[in-house]
Amino acid sequence: MKINLCILGVANVAWVAGDRLQGGKYTIERELGSGRFGITYLVRNRNSDRLVVKTLNDVLLNSLSPSERGRLKTMFLREALKLQRCKHKHIVQVTDSFEEADRLCLVMEYVDGVSLADRRQQKLSEQEALQYIQQIGEALIVVHENRLIHRDVHPGNIFLPVRDGQAEAVLIDFGLALDFDHILTTNRSKETSEGFTPPELYAQSIPTGAYSDIYSLAATLYVLLTGKTPVSALKRKIDKARLVAPKDLNNLVSDRTNRAILTGMKLDPKERSQSMREWLDSLGLTGEVPQWVGLWLGL
Missing domain, CATH: 3.30.200.20 (Phosphorylase Kinase; domain 1)
Structure with a gap:
């Protein structure tokens, strides 16, 4: 497309x-x-x-x-x-x-395929979920290097076209010029995705950065592993709603991945990883294949 x-x-x-x-x-x-x-x-x-x-x-x-x-x-x-x-x-x-x-x-480009939001399995294996997250994370590193923020990373904006017989993740639907300061655009709440949008994207006055996409990608990994959409940042911030740890919903989630998701979804941007590379490293995703997969394969 x-x-x-x-x-x-x-x-x-x-x-x-x-x-x-x-x-x-x-x-x-x-x-x-x-x-x-x-x-x-x-x-x-x-x-x-x-x-x-x-x-x-x-x-x-x-x-x-x-x-x-x-x-x-x-x-x-x-x-x-x-x-x-x-x-x-x-x-x-x-x-x-x-x-x-x-x-x-x-x-x-038109991306043909189903989105991660339309996946047949509500819970993916950690290996499969991390594969998609690494692909999108590496793509977002390029986006951030070009001084752009996607602003709306969530499963519905990640499509899975089949290439060479294998499904690969592709990120679509970038939000452009959303920082335009006009009365009709300063309230971003209608452009948010419940459960995936970080708190700084609900208000025009708070700076955004790579850490904003990290929150959204961490929330995407959360839902891929648990089948549950995380509680929204707004409810966490205003109503003091608790973010249930992914490992509490799926005991097969590794401690390392559990920690990385919770760190990536910190309400305070300063407490998150400050670059996508840093966050991917915290997941062990340091190369073309996850670090732990490479060890398992003897690479």
Whole structure:
């Protein structure tokens, strides 16, 4: 699949089935979903390859002044160009970009397969779960090196295409320009994923960093090993709800992995690992295969 992330212009334009972009290069098939920030469409190119077009919401854009729209467009483009430099087999890839009728569009790889949210087994083995977590963690290292934060890592944004007969994890759906400071965007609560979003992503005023994606990836590992979504950071912070240790829900979880998840999900960002490499190391994921798997295989 290839994804087009587009910024719409001033006009309140909604694409419908059959609409053609770039002189027929891309044809809209249907809307896939919409939210406060964006609308996503399924499209095909002239070769009938499937693509996705994600646009910023007209309601948001039409509420902005011309200067604010220009600033948002600049921010989106700057972050999109960073994403375009993130070349990794476990990240959805930007393959092209264009502008049409004041709409900035990014063409991205379409990832075909089921997501980890739609996995048939509620609990994965630790070996399988760590394999997927390492693949996404290594991809996020590249993202962070390009001074980007994904902001929405969770099982529904990790797809499992089959490559060379084996399922591999690929991270999709990056949030771009979400730090735009406008009254309609400063409340991030509608862009959060219950159980996976760290506390700093609920408010505009708290800085984000690699540690934000670490929280979300640790929460993803939590659910893969336990079959249970962890209690939300907001409930933990405000209602003092307790985060049940993954090992208490699945006694097959190793002590090392249990500790790494709980450290990665600390409410205070300063108490988490400060880089994805550091957190992966704490899991023993220091190379292409987990350290403990390598020892088991005699590598």
